[in-house]
Amino acid sequence: MIEFDSSVLERPQPETASTLLQLNGLKTHYPIRKGLLGRVRGHVKAVDGVSLDIREGETLGLVGESGCGKSTIGRTILRLEQSTGGQILYKGEDITRYSTPKMRPLRTEMQMIFQDPFSSLNPWMRVKDILKEPMLAHGKATASTADAEVDRLLDAVGIPRSYKDRYVHEFSGGQRQRIGIARALSLNPKFIVCDEPVSALDVSIQAQVLNLLKELQKELGLTYLFIAHGLGAVKYISTRIAVMYLGKVVEIGTKDEIFRNPKHPYTRILLNAYPVPNPHLRGREKIVVQGDVPSPANPPSGCRFHTRCPFAQELCRQEEPPLAADGTNGGHAAACHFTL
Amino acid sequence: MNDLLEVEEIETVFRTERGEVTSVDGVSFRLKAGETLGIVGESGCGKSVTSLSIMSLLGKNGSIRRGEIRLNGRKITGLAESAMRRIRGSEVSMIFQDPMTSLNPVFTIGSQLIESISLHLKLKNRQARDHAIDMLRKVGISRPEEIMDEYPHKLSGGMRQRVMIAIALSCKPKLLIADEPxxxxxxxxxxxxxxxMKKLREETGTAIMLIxxxxxxxxEMADRVIVMYAGQVVEEADVxxxxxxxxxxxxxxxxxSIPHLDADDDETLASIPGTVPPLQNMPSGCRFHTRCPLAREKCSALAPPLLEMAEGHRVRCWAAQGDMEGYETQAKGEFL
Structure with missing residues (x-):
């Protein structure tokens, strides 16, 4: 590998790095159909008005509990789900309503790594065919050049070339996730949605895959949207972090701002609830919130977190707090009437 | 005084199409009344099979080939199924990882709670029902009377796990086995x-085996911890x-290799190279030698014993047993 001063790439400056992807009030609602005639009786508001931007070369971590809409955002950006409102801008271009053929060339630039390395790879195909298929389909390689490309991809993710004739079941979870990463890389993407890529893996393997993702980002200048519920992994890989609750972003900021100075009660509770691998800290003060996450089909009025928030006041029940950027802090914003 | 649970050198094997595999190989540990023992390890290390061996829930292909398990000084390995049934749910009970599949979907919460209560505590209908409602209240379920008549699909994951805990603790077991709860x-x-779980442990004094x-x-939870790798205990110490x-x-x-939330340094995360060896094909010598950065010839040739290095601190590694000075720092560096 060529040596170069990588510090330039590592920390993109917010002012200079250009925005790769922008979401403006994005909504993805699913109809709830009931009865014999399948009439629409309501909507599951999986993503309900999300605005954020992802800058070139950064990793935006998206965290939240199950059902908060974090995976739906990833799938909506890639147009695997159709949004029901708002805009998706990719390199400044509105792709929200792009037709399938118009979307096709963009798909080489935007790829996805899935959570479950067991169900996201075709068990009937050899590894080399799994990797060749996207390249051949998009005309990125010909039958004669594809083999060399497969070797290059396997090298990049640390799978021995000699394994390319094997089937998926012959690999462990971590190796399968590497193959999933190789497949995402096969089209030379710019932007990758990583949907809980390490959640299904063992601890020692998680570290391998996280390190690999970080190395590849540095080498290839990739931009990631990294979706996860494990805060440790998110902290390790992200430049900035957005915290979601019930279809909305409740706080967004740089990694340090979110972890050192969380402003939203939910963020603080989430950080606090995470079991710390240090037995000396077991007696620490903890805020345990009661109850479950309400249904996204019928979210609470006002601030959506008010039903579980220990600091909720009358205003929180009535008025929804906007996600406003804090003037002094440049880009660190929390949607809360009484920020901490 | 006897320990509550004594597991001695058990070896659990499974018959498979490709021959017999040993999932748990010579595992021993003890658990005192009221103590919480953590069992840690990656998938396939044998931690769940160890707990299923204690419960005698190995299925028709699994069996304990050697070793002995004693509960309150009484040998429970080799007990008849009927005798084992009296122990399960009353003296030892278990909660499982997946609250979605471990409750029966066609029975109400109430009937599933009452089943074990009337079986083990020999309570009459009315009393059993009251006890069940009481248990639901104890695990923090609001409106317990109404929840008694609900089916599991109506409850969220957290609620179901509370119900599982209520069922598991309803007969005041001396030992609770919690498998990835x-x-x-x-x-x-x-x-x-x-x-x-902490609150109930204080109230009832139940010993917990937390996998x-x-x-x-x-x-957060354990008093003592056992680390398992490839079917064996590799280290044991207080937490x-x-x-x-x-x-x-x-x-x-x-x-x-755990990313710490309060860590400043965010360069490279330490990682253990390679993957856990398959059960059918265990490496010779120390089972970890294929992934260990410090492995030497001796490690691949000779299996290290599990030795007590300090009081209550057992370890299965040649380097730790005096073969190599200052190996800990070296190991930390090598994993980076």
Whole structure:
């Protein structure tokens, strides 16, 4: 590998790095159909008005509990789900309503790594065919050049070339996730949605895959949207972090701002609830919130977190707090009437 | 006084199409009344099979080939199924990882609770029902009378796990085996359940065997910890010693591969190379030698014994047993 001063790439400056992807009030609602005639009786508001931007070369971590809409955002950006409102801008271009053929060339630039390395790879195909298929389909390689490309991809993710004739079941979870990463890389993407890529893996393997993702980002200048519920992994890989609750972003900021100075009660509770691998800290003060996450089909009025928030006041029940950027802090914003 | 649970050199094997495999190989440990023992390890290390061996729930292909398990001084390995049934649910009970599949979907919450209560506590209908409602209240379920008549699909994951805990504790077991009880739950719900388990442990004095892959959960809950790798115990210590001064390279690697929330340094995360060896094809010598950065010839030739290095601190590693000075620092560096 060529040596170069990588510090330039590592920390993109917010002012200079250009925005790769922008979401403006994005909504993805699913109809709830009931009865014999399948009439629409309501909507599951999986993503309900999300605005954020992802800058070139950064990793935006998206965290939240199950059902908060974090995976739906990833799938909506890639147009695997159709949004029901708002805009998706990719390199400044509105792709929200792009037709399938118009979307096709963009798909080489935007790829996805899935959570479950067991169900996201075709068990009937050899590894080399799994990797060749996207390249051949998009005309990125010909039958004669594809083999060399497969070797290059396997090298990049640390799978021995000699394994390319094997089937998926012959690999462990971590190796399968590497193959999933190789497949995402096969089209030379710019932007990758990583949907809980390490959640299904063992601890020692998680570290391998996280390190690999970080190395590849540095080498290839990739931009990631990294979706996860494990805060440790998110902290390790992200430049900035957005915290979601019930279809909305409740706080967004740089990694340090979110972890050192969380402003939203939910963020603080989430950080606090995470079991710390240090037995000396077991007696620490903890805020345990009661109850479950309400249904996204019928979210609470006002601030959506008010039903579980220990600091909720009358205003929180009535008025929804906007996600406003804090003037002094440049880009660190929390949607809360009484920020901490 | 006898320990509550004594597991001695058990070996659990399964018959498979490709021959017999040994899942648990010579595992021993003891558990005192009221103590919480954490069992940590990656998938396939034998931690769940160890607990299923205690419960005698190995299915028709699994069996304990050698070793002995004693509960309150009484040997329970080789007990007849009918005798084992009297123990399960009353003296030892278990909660599982997946609250979605471990409740029966066609019975109400109430009937599932009452089933074990009337079987083991020999209570009449009315009393059994009252006891069941009481248990639901104890695990923090609001409106317990109404929940009694609900079916499991109406409840959220966290609620179901509470119901599982209520069932497991309803007959006041001396030992609760919790197999990844919070792995399927969200962080805030996990905090609720761990909180609840701590509270109930104080109230009832139940001993807990907590099986998990999450070192955070272990640090939060356990008094003592066993680290398993490839079917064997590789290290055992009290929780503070294990986190402050781990001895086995595998434990050292595990500890340094967790991304810490308060860590400043965010360069490279330590990782253990390679993967867990398959059960059918265990490496010779020390089972960790294929992934250990410190492995030498002796490690691949000779299997190290599990030796007590300090009081209550056992480790299965040649380097830790005096073969190599200062190997801990070296191991930490090598995993990076």
């Amino acid at each position: 919070t792995t399927a739950l969200d962080v805030t719900i996990q905090a609720q359940i761990l909180d609840l 998990t892959h999450d070192l955070g959960v272990v640090a 503070f010693t294990l986190f402050d001064k781990p001895l086995h390279p595998y434990t050292i690697g595990l500890m340094s």
